[in-house]
Amino acid sequence: MAGLKVAIIGANGKIGRFLVDYLKHDPTHFDTPLAIVRNAEQQEYFNKEVQIHASLTSIEHTSVKEVAAAIKGYDAVVFTAGAGGKGVERIFTVDLDGCCKALEACEVAGVNRFIVVSALKAEDRDFWWDIPGLREYYIAKRAADHDVRLSKINWTILQPGWLQDEPSTGKLTPLDQVEERIKVDKTIKRQDVALFIKEALLHEKETVHKTITLVNGDVPINEFITTL
C-alpha cells in the first residue's frame, strides 16, 4: 500500500515542523508530506533544507480554489496554522476563516480527511471567557470547530492544553480523567501534539468525527488511542 499523502497547513510552526519531521521519517506509512507555508523564505527552507515539496499558499490571502489546487491529490490535510494570538483581525482570518477555507478546499479538492489543532475546551465559554487576552482567540477557535463539525468529510478536532517546548513524554490523559487533570495541570508538549496527529492519521477509525482533548498524563499514546 502506498504511503499516506499529507498536506500540512502551518508546516513552519512549532507543531508543524515536528509533524513534518515525524512523517518524513516514516516512509513505511507516509509519502513525503507537503508543507504549506506563507512566504518565499519558508518555501525555500522546506525545498532546500528539509527537502520536501512546499506550497506558497498563505491561507489568509488565497481563495478556496487556490487552496484546493494546492492540496489536490493528497489524502489528508492537517491544519495547525495560527495567528499566534496576534491581533483580532489575524485571529479571525487565520484561526477562524483560514480553518473554514481549508475545510472548504478539502471538499472542493476531494480530500476526505481533515485534522485541525484547536484549543482546550473551546466549546466551553465559561472556561475561557475570563482568561486574560484569550477571549477573541477562543471565539475564533470555537466557531471554527463548529464549522468543522458540520462538514461531511472525515474530520478530527484536537484540543490541546497550554503548549510547551520541552521534549515529548509520549503520554496523555484519558478523556474521562481530563477534568480532574486540568484542575492541576493544563499543559502538553508540542512534540506530543505532533506525535498524536501522526497517530490520528494512522488510526482514522478511532479518531474520526471526534473532538479530542490533549493534555499530558500517564497513558502512552498508543494505549490512549484504544480508549477513544
Ligand SMILES: NC(=O)c1ccc[n+]([C@@H]2O[C@H](COP(=O)([O-])OP(=O)(O)OC[C@H]3O[C@@H](n4cnc5c(N)ncnc54)[C@H](OP(=O)(O)O)[C@@H]3O)[C@@H](O)[C@H]2O)c1
Ligand atoms: N499556545 C498555546 O498554548 C496553544 C494552545 C492550544 C492550541 N494552540 C494552537 O496550536 C496551533 C499550533 O501551535 P504552534 O505552537 O505550532 O504555533 P506556531 O508556531 O505559531 O505555528 C503556527 C504557524 O501558522 C503559520 N501561519 C500563520 N498565518 C498563516 C497563513 N496566513 N498561511 C499559512 N500559514 C500561516 C505561521 O507562520 P509563520 O511561521 O510565518 O509565523 C506558523 O508557522 C495554533 O493553531 C495555536 O492556536 C496553541
